[in-house]
Amino acid sequence: MELYTQLVVNGITNGAVYGLLAAGFVLVYRASRALNFAQAGMGAIGAYVLFDVMKDSGGGGGRYAAGFALGVAVAALLGLLTERLAIRPLRRAPALAPLISTVGVLLLLQTLIILRWGGDLRSIPNPLPKKPWRIGSIIGFDSVVVNQSAVLILVVMVVLVSLLALVVTRTRWGLTIRSISDNPDGAAGLGVPVGRVSGQAWALGAAIGAVASLLAASTTILNPYTLFLLQIKALVVGVFAGLKDLRLCLIGGPLLGIVESLAGSRIFGHQIAGLSDSVGFFALVALLLVRANTITETLGDTRAS
Amino acid sequence: MRTPRRPRVLAVSLLAATVFSAACAGEQPKKLGLTGNAALAGDSTLAAPATTNSTAPETAAQGSASIGNGSFPATPPATGTAPVRQPAVPAPPPVTTTSGPMARAAAGPAPSGPATASSPAPASGNGGVTDIGVTADTIKLGGFFIESGPVGELGITLLKAVKAVFNDVNAAGGIYGRKLQLIDCDTSFTSGDKPRACYTKLTQQDKIFAFAATGDGPAWVTAAPLACKDQIPALWTDGLSQNEFTCPTIFPTGPAGRSQARVVLDYYIKAKKPKTVGILAQNDDIGNEWLVGAKEVLSKYGVKIVSEEKYNLGETNFTTQATNMRFANPDFVFFSSEPLGPILFQKTAEGQGWKPPMPSAGVTCNVSVWPKQVGEYSKGMICQNPWQLLSAKLPGQVEFEKNYKKYWADWDKRNYYTETMWIAARATVETLRRAGPNLTRAKVLEVLRSGAFNGFDTGFGVKFTQQSSAKGNLFSIAVAVVEVVKPSDEDPYKLLQEPIPDPYFTAG
Numbered sequence: 001m002e003l004y005t006q007l008v009v010n011g012i013t014n015g016a017v018y019g020l021l022a023a024g025f026v027l028v029y030r031a032s033r034a035l036n037f038a039q040a041g042m043g044a045i046g047a048y049v050l051f052d053v054m055k056d057s058g059g060g061g062g063r064y065a066a067g068f069a070l071g072v073a074v075a076a077l078l079g080l081l082t083e084r085l086a087i088r089p090l091r092r093a094p095a096l097a098p099l100i101s102t103v104g105v106l107l108l109l110q111t112l113i114i115l116r117w118g119g120d121l122r123s124i125p126n127p128l129p130k131k132p133w134r135i136g137s138i139i140g141f142d143s144v145v146v147n148q149s150a151v152l153i154l155v156v157m158v159v160l161v162s163l164l165a166l167v168v169t170r171t172r173w174g175l176t177i178r179s180i181s182d183n184p185d186g187a188a189g190l191g192v193p194v195g196r197v198s199g200q201a202w203a204l205g206a207a208i209g210a211v212a213s214l215l216a217a218s219t220t221i222l223n224p225y226t227l228f229l230l231q232i233k234a235l236v237v238g239v240f241a242g243l244k245d246l247r248l249c250l251i252g253g254p255l256l257g258i259v260e261s262l263a264g265s266r267i268f269g270h271q272i273a274g275l276s277d278s279v280g281f282f283a284l285v286a287l288l289l290v291r292a293n294t295i296t297e298t299l300g301d302t303r304a305s
Numbered sequence: 306m307r308t309p310r311r312p313r314v315l316a317v318s319l320l321a322a323t324v325f326s327a328a329c330a331g332e333q334p335k336k337l338g339l340t341g342n343a344a345l346a347g348d349s350t351l352a353a354p355a356t357t358n359s360t361a362p363e364t365a366a367q368g369s370a371s372i373g374n375g376s377f378p379a380t381p382p383a384t385g386t387a388p389v390r391q392p393a394v395p396a397p398p399p400v401t402t403t404s405g406p407m408a409r410a411a412a413g414p415a416p417s418g419p420a421t422a423s424s425p426a427p428a429s430g431n432g433g434v435t436d437i438g439v440t441a442d443t444i445k446l447g448g449f450f451i452e453s454g455p456v457g458e459l460g461i462t463l464l465k466a467v468k469a470v471f472n473d474v475n476a477a478g479g480i481y482g483r484k485l486q487l488i489d490c491d492t493s494f495t496s497g498d499k500p501r502a503c504y505t506k507l508t509q510q511d512k513i514f515a516f517a518a519t520g521d522g523p524a525w526v527t528a529a530p531l532a533c534k535d536q537i538p539a540l541w542t543d544g545l546s547q548n549e550f551t552c553p554t555i556f557p558t559g560p561a562g563r564s565q566a567r568v569v570l571d572y573y574i575k576a577k578k579p580k581t582v583g584i585l586a587q588n589d590d591i592g593n594e595w596l597v598g599a600k601e602v603l604s605k606y607g608v609k610i611v612s613e614e615k616y617n618l619g620e621t622n623f624t625t626q627a628t629n630m631r632f633a634n635p636d637f638v639f640f641s642s643e644p645l646g647p648i649l650f651q652k653t654a655e656g657q658g659w660k661p662p663m664p665s666a667g668v669t670c671n672v673s674v675w676p677k678q679v680g681e682y683s684k685g686m687i688c689q690n691p692w693q694l695l696s697a698k699l700p701g702q703v704e705f706e707k708n709y710k711k712y713w714a715d716w717d718k719r720n721y722y723t724e725t726m727w728i729a730a731r732a733t734v735e736t737l738r739r740a741g742p743n744l745t746r747a748k749v750l751e752v753l754r755s756g757a758f759n760g761f762d763t764g765f766g767v768k769f770t771q772q773s774s775a776k777g778n779l780f781s782i783a784v785a786v787v788e789v790v791k792p793s794d795e796d797p798y799k800l801l802q803e804p805i806p807d808p809y810f811t812a813g
Binding site: 002 | 455457458588615617619626628629631632644648649652653655656657658677678679718
């Protein structure tokens with residue numbers, strides 16, 4: 001029981017990153033009807049910028065904060081540029097075109113990373129707390145721990161996604177996002193600056209994704225490949241949220257994390273290597289079947305526009 | 306007006322994605338400094354280091370150098386387990402190194418004559434086309450290399466080490482007037498489809514003379530049976546796969562994965578007397594190589610496996626494996642793997658406040674990137690190394706450093722497999738030279754089976770011990786045990802046990 005409690009705790013903290021990435025993903029989708037597969041690449045570039053700032057340093061707090069802000073800003077700029085150059089010209093194209101375009105941008109960013117930074121493993125010196133809290137001791141499970149950095153990421157996720165959900169549901173800017181989401185042509189006809197709002201959403205979505213990527217890279221290892229797998233998991237959570245409801249990202253991320261964590265254990269008596277990482281794909285298929293109506297409606301809207 | 310525009314936009318998007326994909330595949334080697342050379346990722350022909358920028362590698366110095374010989378004992382000692390036949394080929398021309406290996410490398414301009422390890426063509430010519438892949442001017446050699454994927458950045462140094470050796474030989478005139486042409490094929494540290502496709506390409510399309518100095522162990526799990534069946538010589542492979550030790554036409558340079566695991570665990574269990582172990586193993590053919598050797602030793606000493614966690618190459622989340630292992634509470638954790646997975650595992654274990662002893666086989670803490678990335682947590686880690694540590698500054702090691710740095714700027718990325726492939730390249734050159742000007746596959750195999758390489762000094766504190774057996778001529782290779790003592794240092798290791806032959810090794 002103690003082991004499974006630990007696995008659930010692991011899942012919740014791992015899933016915080018998925019939830020945060022998914023929030024950016026959903027925001028962008030709502031504003032432009034494009035699945036931004038390049039988001040992980042934007043976050044990865046931001047993480048490498050942070051690495052450049054922090055390398056050969058002692059991991060000081062001030063420098064880390066500045067590097068973090070710069071990394072997020074660079075990712076936001078990439079989001080803005082992608083929207084302007086690779087998405088806006090495709091506004092009238094079939095739904096598949098912007099999707100392919102973001103895959104192209106992702107490959108371009110990955111290539112840029114390899115050209116600029118190479119394929120080496122990197123550690124980002126950082127001031128994030130590394131010690132574990134023995135949270136299980138409260139209920140007599142002394143072995144159950146949670147890393148302080150993981151708690152920090154969870155808190156950041158809850159705060160940022162909640163704020164974003166509030167912004168989208170309670171502000172004028174959020175109203176324009178929703179109007180674009182519901183009927184882009186109608187919104188444009190009513191004078192909503194569709195292009196500008198879409199660009200802002202792309203920048204914000206990329207920035208939120210970058211926060212997740214930078215935190216994940218700071219607590220593990222940075223290389224050109226590891227962050228990209230997170231994008232698939234963000235897609236799973238995004239679909240769980242119906243590509244619409246940001247609040248569901250708060251639940252979907254940790255939920256996927258728990259499923260992954262338990263899938264990697266011997267919960268059914270056998271361990272299957274790789275199941276932990278691939279369970280997300282199964283979840284995606286299951287979600288697409290369960291939420292088929294929502295997704296079809298959304299894609300149908302796009303085709304109609 | 307919208308309808309006609311859609312296909313065009315889609316086509317442009319597809320084209321862009323294709324171009325980006327191509328860029329991803331093609332640009333990486335440029336960063337790695339290969340574009341300046343004639344040899345590029347994929348098919349490539351090794352050119353001599355030229356005096357113009359168009360063909361010189363990124364850090365190539367002008368001039369050439371000798372690949373020092375002097376590696377053979379005057380009389381090969383008969384230390385094999387079975388009778389060793391005397392060489393049936395003519396003795397090679399004497400080596401004329403006068404002031405130490407690579408002595409001329411630092412001397413400045415290229416010498417006009419051939420370097421010492423190269424052999425001039427006989428006055429009567431070299432026989433022209435003498436076998437598949439051999440012409441009057443070239444010897445076409447093929448190899449599997451790690452040029453992409455999660456360990457691509459480390460793996461590419463293996464190819465570079467081979468090129469550094471071959472470049473010098475070509476600059477000095479080649480072997481009996483023939484230049485070495487290396488065709489590399491990227492197998493990305495995998496077994497299965499990629500090496501199978503590379504094998505077919507190299508043997509049927511490129512029609513190589515032999516595999517040479519070829520450094521991707523997992524690829525040889527798949528390719529060794531194919532090469533063995535087709536009787537294509539494989540000169541000085543890296544040795545990681547056990548398959549390389551069970552074929553009479555394949556000649557490994559370094560120790561098999563299972564030998565690495567056996568020597569490390571034998572040392573560790575004798576020293577610490579643990580009762581239980583947790584294992585983190587790469588879930589593929591090569592991970593299994595280390596695992597087989599590890600389990601032999603664990604079984605011998607009665608050490609119980611309380612947790613065996615497997616992971617797929619490229620997996621990024623190790624919280625479950627670290628948690629399972631921590632709750633099983635083993636006396637030590639054994640890694641049987643490439644470096645990326647265990648580095649992430651250690652980071653996770655550190656986050657859970659857990660640090661068991663961690664001896665390992667495989668490409669682990671003996672790759673200097675490991676201690677640097679894991680930091681202080683890696684202090685005390687124990688791992689294997691096939692050769693003496695570079696800090697010993699043995700003649701071959703000094704020569705290796707000079708030769709590598711002459712062509713490439715990423716000396717900090719070399720690892721023990723880079724050393725292995727540099728040794729393999731030198732052994733390849735020596736093999737071809739000993740086979741004489743009338744080069745055939747049969748002659749090469751004759752040289753290698755003759756016992757001529759028994760006692761071959763790698764220059765890294767280890768000599769080959771050739772053991773003839775029913776299955777062919779095998780080489781039992783030594784394994785050293787090292788410990789990480791100063792993770793942030795350029796040389797973070799301490800030698801715990803000198804390189805010794807694998808005590809469990811049998812010639813088969």
